[in-house]
Amino acid sequence: MRYELxxxxxxxxxxxxxxxxxxxILVESSAMVAxxxxxxxxxxxxxxxxxxxxxxxxxGESIFQNTFTSTEAGQDLxxxxxxxxxxELLELDGRSPVxxxxxxxxxxxxxxxxxxxxxGSRGFFSGQGLFLLKAEGxxxxxxxxxxxxxxxxxxxxxxxxxxxxxxxFTGGLSYDVTKVGGLKSLFFSGEGLVCRFTGHGxxxxxxxxxxxxxxxLEPYRRVERGSN
Amino acid sequence: MQPQAHIExxxxxxxxxxxxxxxxxxxxxxxxxxxxxxxxxxxxxxAGAMVARSEQVSMxxxxxASPSASFFAKLKAFFIAxxxxxxxxxxxxxxxxxxxxxxxVWLAPTMAGQIAYRRLHGEKLTLSTGAYLAHVGALEMKMKFGGLKSLLAKEGAxxxxxxxEGDLWFNSYGGVHAIDVDGSYLVDNGHLVGFEGNLxxxxxxxxxxxMGLVASGEGMVCEFTGQGRVYIQSRNLGSLVxxxxxxxxx
Amino acid sequence: xxxxIAYRPAHAMARVVLERDESIVAESGAMVGMSTNVQMQTQxxxxxxxxxxxxGGESFFRNTFTASGGAGEVLLAHSLCGDMVAMEMTPTGYxxxxxxxxxxxxxxxxxxxxxGFKTxxxxxxxxxxxATAAAAGKLVVGAFGGIQELSCDGNxxxxxxxxxxxxxxxxxxxxKSGSGWIASFLSGEGLVCHFHGQGRIWIQTRNPxxxxxxxxxxxxxxxx
Numbered sequence: 001m002r003y004e005l006x007x008x009x010x011x012x013x014x015x016x017x018x019x020x021x022x023x024x025i026l027v028e029s030s031a032m033v034a035x036x037x038x039x040x041x042x043x044x045x046x047x048x049x050x051x052x053x054x055x056x057x058x059x060g061e062s063i064f065q066n067t068f069t070s071t072e073a074g075q076d077l078x079x080x081x082x083x084x085x086x087x088e089l090l091e092l093d094g095r096s097p098v099x100x101x102x103x104x105x106x107x108x109x110x111x112x113x114x115x116x117x118x119x120g121s122r123g124f125f126s127g128q129g130l131f132l133l134k135a136e137g138x139x140x141x142x143x144x145x146x147x148x149x150x151x152x153x154x155x156x157x158x159x160x161x162x163x164x165x166x167x168x169f170t171g172g173l174s175y176d177v178t179k180v181g182g183l184k185s186l187f188f189s190g191e192g193l194v195c196r197f198t199g200h201g202x203x204x205x206x207x208x209x210x211x212x213x214x215x216x217l218e219p220y221r222r223v224e225r226g227s228n
Numbered sequence: 229m230q231p232q233a234h235i236e237x238x239x240x241x242x243x244x245x246x247x248x249x250x251x252x253x254x255x256x257x258x259x260x261x262x263x264x265x266x267x268x269x270x271x272x273x274x275a276g277a278m279v280a281r282s283e284q285v286s287m288x289x290x291x292x293a294s295p296s297a298s299f300f301a302k303l304k305a306f307f308i309a310x311x312x313x314x315x316x317x318x319x320x321x322x323x324x325x326x327x328x329x330x331x332x333v334w335l336a337p338t339m340a341g342q343i344a345y346r347r348l349h350g351e352k353l354t355l356s357t358g359a360y361l362a363h364v365g366a367l368e369m370k371m372k373f374g375g376l377k378s379l380l381a382k383e384g385a386x387x388x389x390x391x392x393e394g395d396l397w398f399n400s401y402g403g404v405h406a407i408d409v410d411g412s413y414l415v416d417n418g419h420l421v422g423f424e425g426n427l428x429x430x431x432x433x434x435x436x437x438x439m440g441l442v443a444s445g446e447g448m449v450c451e452f453t454g455q456g457r458v459y460i461q462s463r464n465l466g467s468l469v470x471x472x473x474x475x476x477x478x
Numbered sequence: 479x480x481x482x483i484a485y486r487p488a489h490a491m492a493r494v495v496l497e498r499d500e501s502i503v504a505e506s507g508a509m510v511g512m513s514t515n516v517q518m519q520t521q522x523x524x525x526x527x528x529x530x531x532x533x534g535g536e537s538f539f540r541n542t543f544t545a546s547g548g549a550g551e552v553l554l555a556h557s558l559c560g561d562m563v564a565m566e567m568t569p570t571g572y573x574x575x576x577x578x579x580x581x582x583x584x585x586x587x588x589x590x591x592x593x594g595f596k597t598x599x600x601x602x603x604x605x606x607x608x609a610t611a612a613a614a615g616k617l618v619v620g621a622f623g624g625i626q627e628l629s630c631d632g633n634x635x636x637x638x639x640x641x642x643x644x645x646x647x648x649x650x651x652x653x654k655s656g657s658g659w660i661a662s663f664l665s666g667e668g669l670v671c672h673f674h675g676q677g678r679i680w681i682q683t684r685n686p687x688x689x690x691x692x693x694x695x696x697x698x699x700x701x702x
Contacts, residue, residue: 006403006405006462007256007402007403007462009485009488009489010256010257010340010402010403010487010488010489010559011256011257011340011341011401011402011403011462011463011488012462013402013403013405013462030467030470031467032416033415033416033419033460033462033464034407034413034414034415034416034419034458034460035413035414036411036412036413036414037411037412037413037414037451037453038412078405078419078460080402080419080462080463080464080467081467081471082464082467082468082470082471082472083468083471083472084340084402084463084468084488084559085488085489085559086489103471103475147485147489147491147555147559148484148485148488148489148490148491150484150485150491150510150553152511157513157514157515158514159511159513159514160511160512160513160514160516161510161511162509162510162511165510165511196514205510205511205553207485207489207490207491207510207553207555208489208555208556208557208558208559209510209555209557210471210472210475211475212507212557212558213472213557213558214472214475214476215557216557216558216686216690217472217690217693217694217697218476218700219690219694220690220691220693220694220695220697221694221695221697221698221699221700222694222695222699222700223699223700223701224699224700224701253624253626253683254487254623254624254626254683257487257488257624258487258488258560258561258623258624258682258683258684259624259683260623260624260626260683276685276688278637279636279637279640279681279683279685280628280634280635280636280637280640280681281634281635282633282634282635283632283633283634283635283672334681336623336640336683336684336685338684338685338688338689338692339684339689339692340488340559340623340684465692465693465696466696468693469693469696469697472693472697473697473698476697476698476700
């Protein structure tokens with residue numbers, strides 16, 4: 001399976017070339033752009049029925065994933081995420097896991113294990129309906145963000161990041177969620193919660209924030225009729 | 229093996245003598261088109277696309293119908309436009325820009341992405357309606373209905389078939405890519421920019437069976453069969469909405 | 479201070495490198511990340527004034543970021559996709575569309591009570607700022623789309639939704655786009671600004687109100 005990331009970094013689209021029949025890629029639902037006629041698609045629920053229902057209640061990403069399988073060499077597939085932004089490809093080497101914001105997952109080879117029931121993810125995103133995914137194993141992992149993806153190599157000094165901008169980070173980092181600048185700052189400053197990272201590893205930050213887009217669009221939404 | 233041709237839409241300023249002088253800047257992400265007008269030239273553009281113009285350039289609103297259309301053709305265009313407005317399609321009005329002295333008009337689409345230039349020499353090109361930006365010349369523009377199933381698709385209910393001699397500019401949400409089809413190819417409805425050649429298409433649900441249609445999240449796809457070229461865009465308004473909806477307050 | 483803008487043109491983010499004890503003032507909500515030794519203070523000009531601004535529909539809060547005990551960095555971004563540019567302050571100053579303001583050096587004076595612009599923009603809560611500085615300074619603006627610098631040499635007509643900033647010495651009048659209100663409504667164009675004189679105008683290649691309308695009507699309806 002070969003892949004190429006095009007339209008980087010602004011509206012990155014992934015072009016997958018299948019080199020043999022039987023190759024598979026697991027893709028977030030609604031991410032398929034186009035595919036050759038012979039490529040098969042199968043829909044399944046992620047992580048079992050109970051975990052899936054839990055995620056649906058949290059209002060996170062859809063509970064379905066699609067598996068695309070090639071039926072002959074030379075077929076191809078195009079994938080794109082919903083938000084306007086970049087896609088990063090990580091080749092996991094089986095040694096260090098990667099934590100991803102659930103909204104960032106785009107696609108992965110079946111050899112990458114996605115743990116959505118990981119307990120450490122609770123309370124990270126303060127009720128935005130997002131949680132952390134733990135990805136481990138070997139193989140390609142594609143993740144996407146709203147905006148560009150900025151990598152910060154965190155060292156002994158640590159780093160502070162607005163939580164709604166976090167895309168993912170490597171397993172070697174520990175984190176602590178706090179408010180910035182005291183109570184008055186929280187109310188007037190527009191900064192919500194921030195996360196202080198310490199340890200050694202890499203942090204991926206999105207250069208745009210879905211909450212800001214949602215606030216911008218709020219006045220343009222139609223009002224529900226018949227609601228008091 | 230399907231041959232893949234990836235077209236880089238022309239963004240360099242046009243050499244003189246070949247088509248209407250213009251320049252596409254800020255591509256590939258936020259492309260904007262500048263057309264330089266000489267007296268006697270009319271630029272027709274989608275309503276709402278104007279960014280700026282020299283003061284001497286005049287702007288007139290017209291309905292989106294061919295200049296040579298008969299009364300009934302115009303009436304048909306009017307009703308199609310009304311239906312589109314009801315489904316939530318974009319406005320069917322166009323602006324005509326003209327100037328008695330040299331001047332420029334700057335145009336841009338609503339969504340981010342590229343603008344591609346194409347000089348038509350009599351061949352036909354079909355565009356999804358949101359992809360049309362502007363044209364110069366005697367192009368025939370026919371609105372085609374995609375079939376009842378396409379109404380379910382939200383986007384892509386109507387297509388614009390263009391033919392004739394002239395300059396055409398179309399836009400994509402995100403980047404635009406050409407796929408050469410020889411056999412069969414499936415494209416998600418919201419990612420379709422246009423197509424040309426000897427292709428037929430049917431609109432269907434993406435996956436197999438009921439589970440596939442509802443659960444796959446893929447929505448409707450266009451299945452193309454034959455030989456020709458399909459243009460796709462790297463983003464999809466429906467997917468943007470789908471991604472953002474769970475993150476909205478309340 | 480150094481301002482580096484990366485991820486242009488669509489997802490531009492400004493990386494401001496501050497020397498020890500140096501400060502930058504930024505629009506509230508613009509901070510993406512920062513080094514741990516950067517302190518943030520909210521500048522409301524007094525609590526009452528801040529509240530008044532908030533209810534007046536002109537929420538314009540700024541935070542001051544200061545590097546303490548050593549050099550530090552602050553990452554700043556706009557809320558919509560687009561480019562950013564760091565402009566050098568000139569003796570004339572600039573008029574800036576309020577939602578385009580990202581950051582400025584502390585010596586830049588921002589006047590939010592600029593008259594004559596009430597019907598300038600179609601969107602709500604968008605107004606015009608005047609930025610002036612007595613000495614050298616920087617102004618960082620963010621746009622929806624790409625940023626194009628146009629030279630007005632005589633006259634230019636620009637759709638107001640596409641305005642980012644312009645040299646304060648230009649003359650301008652706001653008017654309808656087409657001839658008559660109906661034509662203006664049908665043509666899809668909103669208000670335009672007729673500029674006269676010599677100066678620079680920065681425009682954004684996308685219109686936020688148009689984007690808002692297009693995407694907003696596809697979102698589920700809101701309560702109330």
